[in-house]
Every structure is written in C-alpha cells, then in structure tokens.
Amino acid sequence: MTFEEAKDTFIHTWGTLATQWGISRSMAQLHALLLISPNPMSTEEIMEQLQISRGNASMTLRDLMDWGLISKQLKPGERKEFFWAEKDIWKVARQVAKERRRREITPVVEVLNELKNIPTDTPEAQEFQRVMTGLSNVVGFADNTLNAVIKAEENWLMSQFLKVFR
Amino acid sequence: MTFEEAKDTFIHTWGTLATQWGISRSMAQLHALLLISPNPMSTEEIMEQLQISRGNASMTLRDLMDWGLISKQLKPGERKEFFWAEKDIWKVARQVAKERRRREITPVVEVLNELKNIPTDTPEAQEFQRVMTGLSNVVGFADNTLNAVIKAEENWLMSQFLKVFR
DNA sequence: CTAAACTTTCAAAATATTTTGAAAGTTTAG
DNA sequence: CTAAACTTTCAAAATATTTTGAAAGTTTAG
Known part of the structure; x- marks a missing residue:
C-alpha cells in the first residue's frame, strides 16, 4: 500500500467509526487530516485535500476548536490562519x-x-x-x-x- | 411529576442519548418502551404507544432482536407475537x-x-x-x-x- | 386446502442532516 | 481611512436517513 492509499484509507475509516459513534463524518475526517499532517494547514489546503467548500471547512474547524481538539496558529507575515491538531x-x-x-x-x-x-x-x-x-x-x-x-x-x-x- | 410524564420524559431522553452515540432514535425509544413495560407487548400496542407505523415497528423490532436486546414470545391461544426486553x-x-x-x-x-x-x-x-x-x-x-x-x-x-x- | 390473522418487505414520501457558495463581516497593510 | 485578504454566516440545495403503508409473504385454525 502506498502512502497516499494509506492516507485515504485512514481518513475514510476514521470517518466511518466516528459516524457510528455519533460524531459527524466531516469533523472526523478533517481531524484525521490534521492529525497526520506534519505541519499546520491553511483553510485552502484543507478544502483542496478533502474537496469540501469554504463554508463547510470554516464550520467544521470551529466545531473542532470547540471540542478542544485543534488550535489556530498565525504565521508571522501571513494573513491566513493555520490549524494544527493535538498529536498526543x-x-x-x-x-x-x-x-x-x-x-x-x-x-x-x-x-x-x-x-x-x-x-x-x-x-x-x-x-x-x-x-x-x-x-x-x-x-x-x-x-x-x-x-x-x-x-x-x-x-x-x-x-x-x-x-x-x- | 406523574407516571405518564415520567414515562414520556424517559423515552425522549433515552432516544436523545442514543442518537448522540450513533444508535437510531426509534430503536432506543422502542427499547425504552419495552424496558419499562411490566408485560410483553404486541406490535399493535407498540405502534399505538409510540405512534409509529407497522412497517417501522416491524423493522425496529428486528434490529433490536439482532442486537440481542429483546425477544419474541408467543402466548398460548394467540396468533400475535409479543415482545419483551431483558430487564437486567x-x-x-x-x-x-x-x-x-x-x-x-x-x-x-x-x-x-x-x-x-x-x-x-x-x-x-x-x-x-x-x-x-x-x-x-x-x-x-x-x-x-x-x-x-x-x-x-x-x-x-x-x-x-x-x-x-x- | 382455504382464508383469516398475522408479519415482512420495499419503493416512494417525508424528514433530517449536511453541504454549498454568495453575501456579509472582520482584520490589517499601507 | 481604504481596499485587499481573509473568515464567517446562513438560506437554499443536495444528500442521507427514516418512516410510511400497501402489497406480498407466512402461518395456522378449521
């Protein structure tokens, strides 16, 4: 299995487990994506990777922050917000x-x-x-x-x- | 709080908890109803109490049996099936x-x-x-x-x- | 075997949930 | 202050899930 395949399998599997336990699929998948990303990601990158709309990304990111699972980070000299997940x-x-x-x-x-x-x-x-x-x-x-x-x-x-x- | 109110509150609360944990609302509510019923109930009685259709009742009862949470019981001299939930x-x-x-x-x-x-x-x-x-x-x-x-x-x-x- | 008394199935309808994307809002560089 | 660069909101659309109820299936009394 290649890395890309493994990544997709993971995001998919994690989304399925989450829905079975009453957590929304996109929340789980976005969390999964950030968990395995070595660097904080911008909203753009997330939209691109998961093929979701800006609105959806914005709302799901907020939910994840409300749950205390991810945080915002501002990079000096950049206007964009970056997000990273607790890895432990x-x-x-x-x-x-x-x-x-x-x-x-x-x-x-x-x-x-x-x-x-x-x-x-x-x-x-x-x-x-x-x-x-x-x-x-x-x-x-x-x-x-x-x-x-x-x-x-x-x-x-x-x-x-x-x-x-x- | 009267008994009837308590009963409704329970069925409702239990259904809400269940959906939050990925179990369908009608499954939880039907299970709740049978849990607090002192006697096995017929499909008719269940339809009446929860205000659901025959098809819905039939399917949900089957799901609950697949989960091993309720059982069928036949009363001698009756054609109808009765259902009871494990109370422990x-x-x-x-x-x-x-x-x-x-x-x-x-x-x-x-x-x-x-x-x-x-x-x-x-x-x-x-x-x-x-x-x-x-x-x-x-x-x-x-x-x-x-x-x-x-x-x-x-x-x-x-x-x-x-x-x-x- | 027949027909009455029941249960199950499943396509269509109803409902609930999720997603989109344009408009509104916010922030900051200059 | 202005306008560019971003984020958020939310009504409408898309999608997913649940429910209905009539038709088909099954069981059993007689």
Missing part, C-alpha cells in the same frame, strides 16, 4: 471523554435521578423505578469510567491497557 | 458492549494495524506511522475495556463502579 492521542482521548461526559452523560444522569423519585403507587410505576435505578447505575458506571480516563495519567491508562491482556 | 441492565450493557465491539471496534483495530506497516520513506509517512501507532493504542484500550465489561460479572462491575468513587 492519549490527550485527544481524554479531551473527547471530557467533552462527551459534559455534553451527553451528565445531563442524562441528572434526568434519571429525577425520574427515580416518582411515586410508586402502581405496579407500572414500580417497574419503572426498578428500571430507572438499574440504568442510573449503569450510566453512572460509564460516567465514572470516563471520568477516570479524563483524570488519568498516560501511565495509568497504559497500565490498564496492559492489565486487561493478562 | 448490566446484562443489557454487556450485550451492547459486545455488539459494538464486534461491529465497530474490531474492524478498525484491524485496519489500523495494517496501516502501521506502510514504508516510512518520507517525513509524512513517518508522522503517519506515529499517529497510527498512537491511535492503535487508544482504540486497543477501548477495545479491551469493552471486552472487560463483556466478560465481567455484575459484582466486578459494581466494584469498579464504587472504586472510582473513592
């Missing part, structure tokens, strides 16, 4: 875990805890409460796991990684 | 982890391992390999974490859950 993948994982926890998991934990408190005056309501309690535990587990990842040092993550191999 | 949420979580790992993570692990092997004859290719190696480790970590969840007993999960609280 463990840092990237921690950042993604942090954002997803904040945006998606924590709100659901709160709703579930509220729903646990309805009066259990009918068999339906009792069953409902049982399910809410179970879900609350499982979502809480996910929440805590993400939180552990967020707070972890790379070494800790590595040790967990190796541990499961035993 | 830890079992549900293990099943979901298993399916997502099989369908989504394992294939990506394989692609990444292949991409690690391209010749590193240019600086670009070297950077590429570095990123692939990093991703391979992180995705491998996720893969192993899911696998640990799958193989775990409820007690182990509970202990992990409590551990992170310390």
